[in-house]
């Protein structure tokens with residue numbers, strides 16, 4: 001693994017950093033306070049090629065690769081985690097369609113995701129009764145002539161109120177012949193489809209500028225050509241997409257934690273108690289040292305997984321390690337940042353308060369820490 005960036009990676013990083021610091025950061029507190037979906041900011045990211053970083057150029061993407069994507073995610077998340085997660089899911093949807101889609105599906109959806117013509121893409125896998133165990137899903141897609149009719153409910157759908165296209169998983173195989181994960185297929189459903197009902201926006205602890213809704217599929221009819229990949233082959237598409245998605249969420253956690261660490265270092269320099277800067281006390285120094293070490297270790301794991309994916313090597317275990325370690329470490333770092341800021345850290349005046357609320361979900365979504373441990377342990381025992 002190279003520790004120096006290529007010209008393209010350095011350019012993507014700088015482009016994302018400049019836009020995030022200049023344009024996204026000033027909006028972040030208001031997006032959180034007002035629970036506002038960052039439509040204009042997402043368009044700005046699309047204009048810079050950051051909504052489809054690892055989608056081939058012929059489909060409208062940047063074709064800049066997986067590590068570039070992780071670098072861009074870190075920069076955006078360091079300024080606004082809500083904007084970053086919306087960007088992450090749209091990038092993931094673009095990649096899934098680019099990888100598994102037919103020529104028509106790729107050419108119809110990828111350019112719109114990349115350009116911002118679609119405000120976002122959405123990933124509809126989880127259900128009220130099927131979170132860590134998506135093989136237990138109940139949503140069905142029944143073949144009727146030249147169509148499939150989708151019936152069921154989905155839960156925790158990021159950008160569900162705004163998405164131009166949804167990647168939706170549904171059961172197509174009979175229980176007897178295709179039990180559990182074997183009978184699941186994947187479909188592309190356009191935003192505003194008849195029978196697609198978007199529920200009430202969740203009132204969340206953090207990531208309040210990102211949109212999270214339940215969906216109801218009330219006899220949503222899609223043409224047979226909306227099937228993505230093979231019939232009953234959808235579970236593997238979900239797993240492969242999530243492997244890549246976990247790299248993105250680890251980068252998001254790293255960005256959020258980096259922001260908290262940078263603010264803590266500044267605060268340790270500025271804040272004076274007992275006649276000196278609190279950064280002169282060993283108690284604070286050790287906290288900053290541990291935070292910086294965890295952050296670097298998380299970034300190395302993330303970049304290793306990204307490098308393997310980019311080289312088309314197996315990376316499932318490494319992506320789970322990156323997601324597990326980055327999210328758990330980031331929760332600790334963001335928590336310590338509030339401690340260092342004392343009473344001020346507990347107020348909304350300081351971004352460390354928002355960072356702590358935003359980071360909490362990273363050990364839960366895109367596969368809980370417990371699921372990541374299952375993936376890692378299975379790879380050891382296989």
Ligand code: COS
Nearest residue numbers: 131132133134135181236239240242243316365366367371
């Ligand atoms: N890539 C490709 N194929 C994979 C895969 C991967 N990373 N992981 C599993 N598969 C395949 C398996 O090889 C198996 O194939 P066969 O049916 O041909 O044998 C099939 O998928 C089922 O795999 P497995 O038996 O391991 O499935 P489980 O039901 O035990 O689930 C976990 C495995 C727990 C890892 C999976 O359900 C998971 O990731 N859960 C979390 C879901 C998640 O992240 N949800 C968040 C949604 S976004 S907020």
